[in-house]
Amino acid sequence: MSSLHRFAEVIAAGLLAIIFVAFIVQIGLRYLFNWPVGWTAELSVVAWLWLVLWGAAFVLKDEEEIRIDFLSAHAGKRARIVMGIVGSTSIVVLFGMSLPAAYDYVSFMKVEKSSYLNTRFDVLFSIYIIFSVAVIARNLWNLGQLLLGKDPAGIDATQTTAPR
Numbered sequence: 001m002s003s004l005h006r007f008a009e010v011i012a013a014g015l016l017a018i019i020f021v022a023f024i025v026q027i028g029l030r031y032l033f034n035w036p037v038g039w040t041a042e043l044s045v046v047a048w049l050w051l052v053l054w055g056a057a058f059v060l061k062d063e064e065e066i067r068i069d070f071l072s073a074h075a076g077k078r079a080r081i082v083m084g085i086v087g088s089t090s091i092v093v094l095f096g097m098s099l100p101a102a103y104d105y106v107s108f109m110k111v112e113k114s115s116y117l118n119t120r121f122d123v124l125f126s127i128y129i130i131f132s133v134a135v136i137a138r139n140l141w142n143l144g145q146l147l148l149g150k151d152p153a154g155i156d157a158t159q160t161t162a163p164r
């Protein structure tokens with residue numbers, strides 16, 4: 001495993017730990033001290049948003065993603081390559097087209113701040129721009145591999161075993 005992938009996993013684990021600790025603090029403050037606070041819920045939501053998009057961008061490998069492959073599973077190698085090229089090209093084009101508008105929206109959100117953490121929304125939502133760029137880069141890589149003739153056949157779920 002590369003050190004960059006390990007770093008991405010550590011960040012994801014840290015975000016999960018933040019969610020867990022905020023949840024425990026929220027329960028403790030509410031039920032032990034009768035002091036309900038909102039910052040813990042806000043922190044959990046922000047960490048969850050970052051965890052999902054960070055994980056999808058940098059932690060999940062292509063073969064670990066959920067895919068509906070009932071068409072490609074029954075197609076030949078050449079057809080799978082063509083389907084992969086169409087799919088990757090579509091993702092690159094669509095995310096590329098949406099990136100300027102997403103950037104404008106995230107940049108515009110600097111005028112708003114979160115209720116409890118008092119953090120600007122552009123900082124909180126910047127993970128979406130990172131995610132979008134990572135999706136574009138990953139699909140450009142996949143497109144290059146497909147154009148070189150790499151078979152995009154995924155892992156056969158009947159032939160794999162659970163990680164130990």
